[in-house]
Amino acid sequence: MSNRNGDAPRHRGTDTPGRAALWLLVPLCLGASVPRLSAQVGHDPEHSPFQDVTTHQTITPFVSEFFGNRGDAGVGSQAGPAIGARFTQTLSDPLELWVTLAMISSKRNVIDPSLPAATRMTGPIDQKLVSADLGIALRLTGARTFHGLEPYFGLAFGIIAPTKTVTDPGGFSANSNITFAPTIGTRARIGRFVSLTLEARDNLIRYEWPSAYFFPTDSNGVPITPPVLDPVSEKDTQMTHNFTLTAGLTFHFNL
Secondary structure: OOOOOOOOOOOOOOOHHHHHHHHHHHHHHHHHHHHHHOOOOOOOOOOOOEEEOOOOEEEEEEEEEEEOOOOOOOOOOOOEEEEEEEEEEEOOOOEEEEEEEEEEEEEEEEEOOOOOOOOOEEEEEEEEEEEEEEEEEEEOOOOEEEOOEEEEEEEEEEEEEEOOOEEOOOOOEEOOEEEEEEEEEEEEEOOOOEEEEEEEEEEEEEEEOOHHHOOOEOOOOOEOOOOOOOOOOOOOEEEEEEEEEEEEEEEEEOO
């Protein structure tokens, strides 16, 4: 099938499952945070819904699903599984510092804009991505759990980079991207020093599309229509949403 310009269909972002899960986590986190604002009236320490968190560091090995957004051109990183780990350090009762590392098994398409629309896209091909970021989190119940839950919001800044940098025909470069990642999640205690962590985050990734996608020519310099991207309605840069769902096992300790 072709789009309105007769080009091969473009693959828009696949962020719908991630967006839905993000909204499902919001009431869980907010619901757990509201009682923190009231005094613990009528509860002795042993039976209080709040329990103090006495540890200051955590390590969390995790698995994730990365819902990659291919972008308007269809050559961005696609959905795939990920594994990684996060280390946290308590800064104050409500604040934590994060360091997160992950390996993502993604795929992507390749476009040669000098070819006709029907044959210019190939793939998907394998693409391994390394993700590393530094973040800060606000623990909504402070240095306590509420009925075993520790909900949080976080913001992280980092980089997502392929293990192998490649420049496609036409000039698109699959290389490092700076990412900004708002995050929401919660820890659920399953033991004195162990929690189950559930999290959703949105990795914001910016792509730059080469001029050959807007004004393609063949090997003889003759213009080709339709272009990969419409120069009238589409821009040469695009910020994409790349949702990630994560489940991990968190170990609490003091150094």
